[in-house]
Amino acid sequence: MNTARRIKLLGSSLLTAALMAFGSPSQAALVTQLIHFDDASNGWKWYSDVDGNFLFNPTNLQSSVQCADSTNGGNGSCVIEGTQGSLPRMTRPATGPQSQGSPNQDPNVSGALAFTLDSFYFLLTGNGTGAQNAISVLGSNGASFTFQLGSNYNALGAPDVTFYDGGGLAGDLVKNTGYVATFGDLFSGVTWIQFSAPTTAQVRLDCVVATFDGTTTQPQSSFGGGCGSSQVPEPGVLVLLAAGLIAVGFASGTRRRRA
Template identity: 55%
Template sequence: MNFFTTLKITATAGALALCASFASAATVTQLIHFDDTNNGAKDYTTADGNFFFDPTNFQSSVLCADTTSGGGNGSCLIEGTQGVLPMMTRLTGDGVFSLDSFYFLLTGNGTGASNAITATAFNGAVQTATATFHLGALFPNVTNYSDGAAAGPLAKNTGYIADLTSIAGFKDITKIQFSAATSAQIRLDCIVASFDGTTSEPASGFKHPCGVDEDPPGGVIPVPAGLPLLLSAMGVFGIVRARKRKAA
């Protein structure tokens, strides 16, 4: 085996390894809008089997994020009498994900901190972060669902989007516990999560933050960070072939 044959095998193996790396480490962002479930369901698995929520209390309501008039079927999770919202876990791959954002609405009894929703993140049994949003308080990472503007002090019967991407403890986790007081009557909808894997419902496929009005196909496709390395490896392979032909 001569030098050029060895270099060819090495370059080819490197290119194949990079391709395998892209296939196994592609990060996707999924939007979970709950519009493929029936009212009253007590647990929920996403259509592509990526995420599981338990327990659930699905209802159709004008206070859900995407109502029937907006293009969805109006399904969302409502905290009723169980005193807890669901635990969210990932069923596929390594089970790890990041919680990016979610829709919530406070509509029950109670004021201030007694009318709130809390998201608690875990990596295994270790709690990594918690975020609580309650009536009357101002939160810099919360925007109005209707127009995307920064929210003022949180009000009842108003939809909001909580953005958790700046909180490190919500990245690379294995479960999220959503919770609220039984009197809060929380609406929880349109959860966005990122992970290494595949999804049939990418967040980029929707215009609206909660899944209404799908975008048409097309748009700019981002270049994976490792693509230049793959092209370099393929370039080496091409040089080797050219030199071998010349030597012959």
């Protein structure tokens, strides 16, 4: 086999592998969605994203400067906890709600599909101190974490807590400051997530990011800054694709010169 043919075959193989890595749009694949609450109305008993992928029930929604930035500019909505004692349970029903929320009735849903909780925004602004002013998250897999006022979260390993503005390590948590908690695979394959807070706390929950097998019109990658962070293909995939294209182009050029 001559050199040009070897290069052509190598380029074709690399290109095929790169395309397979990107996946086919017609097939269900893992997607990462941002749930931002900005299309919610104050007073809704529950909330679902526009695609009906996720349900938050119950909710106490409010538009506030203490929410994360709106996905459309300005200040958006978020879930607020103030003396109720419980934040919403997050699920992904197999049969989802037919609307995004209601002030006077529970959603008609059934079934439970798996997902991974990746991260969320929170802010502490209650009258309590320490554990009295905290937000907790519990998964169906038994994993549980509490983020409380004054505690330090600079330790290595997930969960990671960073400043919402700037992205640096949070250190000792203080009041009226936005943070992002990131979990890696700690909540992988859960069927529900329960958020909660003490009655002495008053917290904000916003910008919940989750990964699941399905489709969404609200991918995290479509929101730059604010709630979402831009996502790009993995560098290894890009290098693989570029190598395949270069090899194919080189082989084509060699063939033309011989002709």
